[in-house]
Amino acid sequence: SNEEPPSTDIITLTRHVLADQFRMGAAATGDLTLLLTAIQTTSKFIATNVRKARLINLVGLAGETNVQGEEQKKLDVLSNDIMVNSLRASGKTAVLVSEELEEAIIIEDRYKGKYCVVFDPLDGSSNIDAGVNIGTIFGIYQIGTISDVLRPGSEMVAAGYTMYGSSANLVLSTGNGVNGYTLDAALGEFILTHPDIKIPPRGKIYSFNEGNSMYFHQPVVNYLNSIKYPTNGKSPYSARYIGSMVADVHRTFLYGGIFGYPDDKKSKSGKLRLLYEAFPMAFLTEQAGGIATTGTKRILDIVPTSIHERCSVFLGSKDDVLDLAKFYDETPKEG
Ligand code: P6P
Numbered sequence: 001s002n003e004e005p006p007s008t009d010i011i012t013l014t015r016h017v018l019a020d021q022f023r024m025g026a027a028a029t030g031d032l033t034l035l036l037t038a039i040q041t042t043s044k045f046i047a048t049n050v051r052k053a054r055l056i057n058l059v060g061l062a063g064e065t066n067v068q069g070e071e072q073k074k075l076d077v078l079s080n081d082i083m084v085n086s087l088r089a090s091g092k093t094a095v096l097v098s099e100e101l102e103e104a105i106i107i108e109d110r111y112k113g114k115y116c117v118v119f120d121p122l123d124g125s126s127n128i129d130a131g132v133n134i135g136t137i138f139g140i141y142q143i144g145t146i147s148d149v150l151r152p153g154s155e156m157v158a159a160g161y162t163m164y165g166s167s168a169n170l171v172l173s174t175g176n177g178v179n180g181y182t183l184d185a186a187l188g189e190f191i192l193t194h195p196d197i198k199i200p201p202r203g204k205i206y207s208f209n210e211g212n213s214m215y216f217h218q219p220v221v222n223y224l225n226s227i228k229y230p231t232n233g234k235s236p237y238s239a240r241y242i243g244s245m246v247a248d249v250h251r252t253f254l255y256g257g258i259f260g261y262p263d264d265k266k267s268k269s270g271k272l273r274l275l276y277e278a279f280p281m282a283f284l285t286e287q288a289g290g291i292a293t294t295g296t297k298r299i300l301d302i303v304p305t306s307i308h309e310r311c312s313v314f315l316g317s318k319d320d321v322l323d324l325a326k327f328y329d330e331t332p333k334e335g
Contacts, residue, residue: 013040013170013181013190020176031092032158032174035115035140038090040190043136043162043170045082046122047183049075050164053128075128076100079121079136087117094143097307099123099276104149104307115157116141116149118276118307124244133165135246139280149307153279153300161280163246171197171250173287178253194254199290202319203256206237207248215264219295219327226323245272249281249315253288258320262295263312270294270312274304278311291321295328 017033053075080100087093088105092113096105099120107113119138127134140158141151160172168183170190180194206227213221227237237257242248245261252259263270272278282292282299292299292315302311314324 010187010189011192012187013172013192016179016181016192017172017174020174024176031114032140035087035090035092035113035117036158036172036174038086038092039117039138039160040170042079042083042086042121043168043190044183044188045086046079046136046162047164047168047185049078050122050128050134076122076125079125083119083121083136093117095149097149097275099273099308102308114143116143118149118279120273120276123246123277127242127244132242132244133163133247133250134244135161135163135250137161137246137277137280139276139283149275150304152303153274153282156279156283156300159280159283161246161249161284163250165247169193169250171253171284173284175287178284178288197253197288199253199285199288199317200256201289201317203252203258203317204235204237205240205252205255205257206320207239207241207252207257207259207316209241209243209261210239212264212266215266216262217264219324219330220260220262220264222330223324223327226327245277245281249284252316253284253290256317256320258314258316258324260314260324261312262314263310267310269310271310272313274299274302274309274311275307278313281313281315285315289318290316291318291325293321293325295325 014037017036080098084096087096088107088111091111093107093115094112095116097118117138117140121136122134123137124134138160139156141155142157158174162168162170170181172179178197180197181190182193184191230236248259261270261272278299285292294312295314314321
């Protein structure tokens, strides 16, 4: 048959990360690689169960939807449980912080390793019913002697997300750029499909929930007006808002533009969580050549005061986010 012979030189995520470690000449103990293997396992498990839930949902539409409602909520818990169990069992973690858990988990000595993982196991899960892409977001710190997780995002050693859609896409940085991997379910491997992701320096898309416009602070209003009613003869930007952070950020990385969930008069500190949403996405954004700011401060420089605190987020193409930041510089502090 004229079918292409299968490649015998597939670059799996594990091989790619190992190659990176060797290239770095780091005393690659393999610890990070093993930790990332555990994270891959959780993403495969979640991908399977999100797909099943959608299937059940389709089947369930004829049944009592409230059962499906329960099913959806269970998915959040299911995703959290697989993350906690798999990360603990890896023997590479000391502290876990999950969006689903009020308190941080301190790993018992028998399983204690040198990393702290902060994660949102299933962000945007309210979108499952509509078949909208959702995702897992994670960040990895190397813990010193103290199991103190309240450290700036700039101290993360790795960060990534897995987006569950028509396929499962895992986007990862270990500090040397950003790479995208797609799950080959037959092999059960994430294969390198998007090497060295770089955000275009400027895009033509803005991604905000304009349903919050009534509450937006003046700098955001002024910025949005500048791209919706441009006075420089340029055409207005397009609006794209999925309402699932992983999907909106993934599109921003690939197509460029700006994603924003700013603090406003209703959400005084914004809505997105600093430790396991803003930090990982800001880490990836900078590694992909973009900028991530609160409007007045680099997100990765924030020192958290509590594990579930929220923060204002603007991220994406360098030139677009710099344009936004100018409006904060120009606006006198509101009384
Ligand atoms: P809104 C999903 O619930 C989420 O946490 C993020 O994934 C998403 O970016 C944001 O909230 C959407 O919030 O207020 O626009 O529905």
